[in-house]
Structure formats: structure tokens, C-alpha cells
Amino acid sequence: MSHSAVRRDSPPGNASRVASRRRFLAGAAAVAVPYFVPATVLGAAGRVPPSDRLRTGHIGLGGQGSGHLGGFAGNPAAQVMAVCDPFESKRMAAKLRVEDRYADEMARGTYRGCDAYADFRDLVTRDDIDAVVIASPEFWHALHSVWAMRHGKDVFCEKAMTLTAYESQVVRETVRRHGRVFQLGTQQRSDRNFRFAAELALNGYLGQLHTVKVAVPGGRALPVAQPAPVPPELDYEMWLGPAPAKPYNDIQCSFNWYFVHDYCIGWIGSWGVHHIDSALWGAPEFCRNKIDIQGTAVFPTAGLANTSISWRVEAQAANGVRMIFTDDGGQPHGVRFEGDRGWVHVVRGGIQAEPASLLKLALRPSDRHLYESNNHPGNWMECIRTRRDPVSDVDAGFAATVLTIVADIATRTGRRLTWDWTTEQFPDDEPANAMLRRPMRSPWVL
Secondary structure, eight states: OOTTSOOOOOOOOHHHHHHHHHHHTSSTTOOOOOTTSOTTSSOSTTOOOGGGOEEEEEEOOSHHHHHHHHHHHTOTTEEEEEEEOSBHHHHHHHHHHHHHHHHHHHTSSOOOOOEEESSHHHHHTOTTOOEEEEOSOHHHHHHHHHHHHHTTOEEEEOSSSOSSHHHHHHHHHHHHHHTOOEEESOGGGGOHHHHHHHHHHHTTTTSSEEEEEEEEOOOOOOOOOOBOOOOTTBOHHHHHTTSOOOOOBTTTTTGGGGGOTTTOOOHHHHTHHHHHHHHHHHOGGGGSSEEEEEEEEEOOSSSSOOSOSEEEEEEEOTTSOEEEEEETTTSOSEEEEEETTEEEEEETTEEEEESGGGGGOOOOTTSOOOOOOSOHHHHHHHHHHHTOOOTTOHHHHHHHHHHHHHHHHHHHHTSOEEEETTTTBOTTOHHHHGGGOOOOOTTOOO
16 A cells, blocks of 8 residues: 555444553553563563553654653653654664663663554554654644544644644544543643743732733744755655645755745744743633734745744734734743733743742632643643543643634734634634635545
């Protein structure tokens, strides 16, 4: 079967999913025994026994995916079973990395138990994998997540959740229909400073909230990309997948895909989703009812990139609170909640407030306390065992991802829009609504 052909495997039926979960939850922290790892392997020297490990598969092995792989391979509660990437060098290096690590832990010379694939369908359809970690380019996130969940897998997916609002709706529906544990890689929800800043805003310690300011890094321009031969190590059809067909070039299949609109909406979304998510944590009025939104942006005038370099978006919630969302050339990086009695500004690695005494404040038992997580992957793994929603659940991921998409649409239309969270549409604005969904290249469908 060619990699570009879509398999017609039916997702597991309800009975098989129930049986799978019954087996998985057979103990307080039980995970089904890995098929390829006998109880005598990796069970000594303080390692968690195979019967208690979460068996993971990893899709996307670039910088972020490689980091996740190292974390799970080094976690005694996990067992990496397979890796997947259309670049042969990346997947084979990842396979070797995992097997070398497990060989060292066994104090033996060799270990062979991590498979490598170019086609993600070979990974997600395996019965001996419990959960999938997705760090592929964003235009693949919906397909990778939905296929994994329809085949009974729990999912940790890097941000943004999807490329389009429609895809986010499908991911959300799939989580609910199949009862999966879905964690988005918005790790600031597992950071005490971001949680505390949101709690100060939610509980009135800043007074009446009137403004939320969000700033993230701006985008970039890219040179003109000349068509080039496809490297022998790359399955280019599996890299492109649902994206529009175009000749290969030496620029787009690396970090630069972030700035090509076929693959990503740019830093306004892919970076923006982090701080927008933190803003929504402390100001949930921006993901309720209707908001008014308008924006402007600067786009490249030549070259491969066609996502915004800089932007300024203003939104107003139904209760009058205003959000100003820009690149960090327009205002200081981070999230700032402003009220009539004080403010708090939070970034990764730091938090400031006025008055400064706010930072020493202890929440009262009667205050609203947000979900506490101090380890993002660890929270996901624990929730797989308990079947509880994780800290960055699909609803939070949906809201943050869609708001950045709506912001991008506002800059592209150049006019004031109304977004209705109830209908998940722009009322009476078909040109804007048409931008909420994009066709997938045949034969790919959700």
C-alpha cells in the first residue's frame, strides 16, 4: 500500500474499547503489559514494572517532538513503543536513541523494541500502544489526533490544536465521542506563576478587570523558494499529506513551515495560543457569548512566507472588558491583567504586580482555585490512569486555538467582526465564515 493511500480500517467498536479500558484500568495505576517487553526486561533497578507503564507512540520528531521523546523515554512510568516521521534520518535516530537508552538501563549491550514508521497509520492502529504524543506540523494535528483517538488512543498534542476552526470542532467532538484523555501542549497551565496571575484576575484582587494585554513574538519573512529534488530520505507525500500539492523546496520542510499559510497561521496562532490560553484562564469572558474583534497586520510582500510579521488585534467581551493582542514589538511580551485597583504581568520565568504586595497574597478557601498541575506530561499520564480531564483539556485548547484563528481572520479581512461562541460562527458574514475551514487534499478527510 502506498503511503498516500488512505486505509479504510474501521475504528474499534464500543465493545472493544470497553474491553481495552477494562484491561488498562485493571489496577490503581495499571497499564496493559507491552507485547514486546517481557516482565524480566526493564523491571529491575527501580524501574516501574512493564504491567504498570504507559505505552506510547510518538509522531513528529523535530525539535519539540525530540524533546518529548527524551522525556518519555526517560520516564520510568512510560515505555516508548514506536516513533514516526516522514524523514528517515529523524525516525531512525529516534529509534536508536530509545533503544540505546533502554539497553543502558538493562545493563545489556542491545535492546530492540522501538519500531520506526514513515506512515502514522502504522503506529496508531497498533493494539499495544495506549497513547500517542503528537508533535507534527500543525496542518497534520487534526488528522493525527482524530485517527489516534478513533483507534482507542489517548493523545498529547502540541499546540496549536489544529490549523482551522472546523478541525478543532472535529477534534473536540472526537474526544467526547470516544472518551479520550486529550492534553494540549499549552504548558503554561502547569506553571504556578501563570495560574496565580489568572487567579488574581478571577477573584477580584485587581479590582474591576478592564483590560487584558497579550504579546508574543512576531513572524518573519522568508526568501523565494526554488523547486528542488526531493531528498531520498524524505517521504514528501507523507510530509504534505492534506496540504495543497506543490513542488518540494529546501526551505519549507523545516522550522520555516510555521510561516507558510498552507501549514500554519503563523506566530499569531502557533505562539499566540500559549498566551491567549493564559489570558482566557483569567478572563473567560472572551470565550463566552459574543465578542467584537478587529485587527490589522503587516504581511511579507515577497518570498515563501505569507503569515503576519506583526499585528494588532483588539477584542471586546460582552461585559466591556477589552483585550489587546499584538506581537511583542507592539507591547511587552507576556500576559497583563489590568483592573481598577492593580495589575499583574506574567511571562515565562517571571511575574510582576502593582501593588507588589499582590504577589505575597494567599488565596482564601472561598476563592476560585484553578486546576493545579506542576508537570504537564505528568498531569496527562496521571489523567490517563484516573480518566480525569487534564489541565489543558480539549475545551481549553479549542477556545485558545479558535480565538487566535478568529484574530488572524480579523487581520485578513481588515474590518470589524463579531464572533459568536454559541454558534461558533461570524453572524451574517459568509466571507469570514468561509475562512473557518479549508479543504484537505484528496484522499485525506477527517
